[in-house]
Amino acid sequence: VLLLSVLDLPFSISPVVTGLMLTLLYGRNGWFGPLLQQAGINVVFAFTGMALATMFVTLPFVVRELIPILETIDLSQVGWGLLYGTILTNARAMGEFGAVSVISGNILGKTQTLTLFVESAYKEYNTEAAFAAAVLLSSLALFTLFIKDKVEAAAAAETRK
Numbered sequence: 001v002l003l004l005s006v007l008d009l010p011f012s013i014s015p016v017v018t019g020l021m022l023t024l025l026y027g028r029n030g031w032f033g034p035l036l037q038q039a040g041i042n043v044v045f046a047f048t049g050m051a052l053a054t055m056f057v058t059l060p061f062v063v064r065e066l067i068p069i070l071e072t073i074d075l076s077q078v079g080w081g082l083l084y085g086t087i088l089t090n091a092r093a094m095g096e097f098g099a100v101s102v103i104s105g106n107i108l109g110k111t112q113t114l115t116l117f118v119e120s121a122y123k124e125y126n127t128e129a130a131f132a133a134a135v136l137l138s139s140l141a142l143f144t145l146f147i148k149d150k151v152e153a154a155a156a157a158e159t160r161k
Contacts, residue, residue, distance in 0.1 A: 019102025045105035053099035061088040080155040091144045
């Protein structure tokens with residue numbers, strides 16, 4: 001029960017708080033920041049921090065898909081559960097804003113994601129660019145739903161066999 005509670009932690013913590021937590025842990029004055037900087041590893045305002053933040057907020061999707069399969073010991077379904085969890089993780093990662101916004105610093109051309117671009121373009125009154133990026137994100141979301149539907153249908157067909 002404790003492990004499941006820890007795995008569900010990203011669902012109950014605001015992504016902005018997650019970004020702040022990572023900044024406080026891995027920042028210049030954080031617990032691990034000075035040690036990592038000596039090793040030449042940048043976490044804050046770098047891709048590494050963005051990856052950590054995204055993994056933290058999306059981990060429950062894969063785990064929640066695999067736990068029921070592993071409990072039934074139906075190893076033939078593990079691949080489908082892992083694929084389905086990965087699709088959900090991808091959908092969540094594409095739209096992640098809060099944690100990535102804080103940890104990345106939203107540096108143009110370096111750590112700016114598409115969701116961060118939508119916000120900054122909108123704030124700069126560049127509504128055409130913001131709208132185009134939002135349409136792209138929406139198209140990716142629809143494509144993800146299409147893939148999810150196909151994976152669910154394939155898994156159901158294999159189960160019926």
